[in-house]
Amino acid sequence: MHLQAFVIEDNATIRENLIGTLEELTCVHVAGVSSTEKDALSWLEQNIEKWDLVIVDLFLKQGSGIHLAQCIKRRRASQKIVVFSNYINASVRKRCAQLGVDAVFDKSTEIDALVDYCAHQCFRIAQAQAA
Structure with missing residues (x-):
């Protein structure tokens, strides 16, 4: 069981470190990435059933x-x-x-909280599938 994530981050180092951390410590599997709003919207609209989680930076390329x-x-x-x-x-x-974002995390101080959030989402999906 995997949580399918789409990561929108324009800094390649941050993106790769985030992906590695989430895939190592949680059930997250990154299904796709983007560094721009346009490409991300296109992927999300074409793959509406293929993601469980979107992680997005505020400032993009x-x-x-x-x-x-x-x-x-x-x-x-x-x-x-x-x-x-x-x-x-x-x-x-x-x-x-106000926009319906489910959670907000600061890169500099809340990476552990993001990992915990993702782990909780993995648990939630596992519980739903077991029911």
């Missing part, structure tokens, strides 16, 4: 994570959107909540 989160309208209740960025503050958290 092209576009923004906030706009991307706003554009992801069609998703199952079980599909989660997470913002993972260096630019997290109270107003960003509030805006993300």
Whole structure:
């Protein structure tokens, strides 16, 4: 059982380290990656049934994570959107909540919390499949 994730991050080093960490420590399997809003939206729309989790940075090579989160309208209740960025503050958290983002994590201080969140999502999916 895997949690299918799509990672939108324009920094290749951060992206690869994040993928390695999540795939090693949780049931996350990264189904795809993007560094731009346009490519991410295209993949997400064409693969609506192939992802359980989107992890997105706020600032991308092209576009923004906030706009991307706003554009992801069609998703199952079980599909989660997470913002993972260096630019997290109270107003960003509030805006993300207004857009329906499920969780927000600061890259510099909350990587463990992101891993815990992903592990919890893995547990939730395993419980749903067992029922």
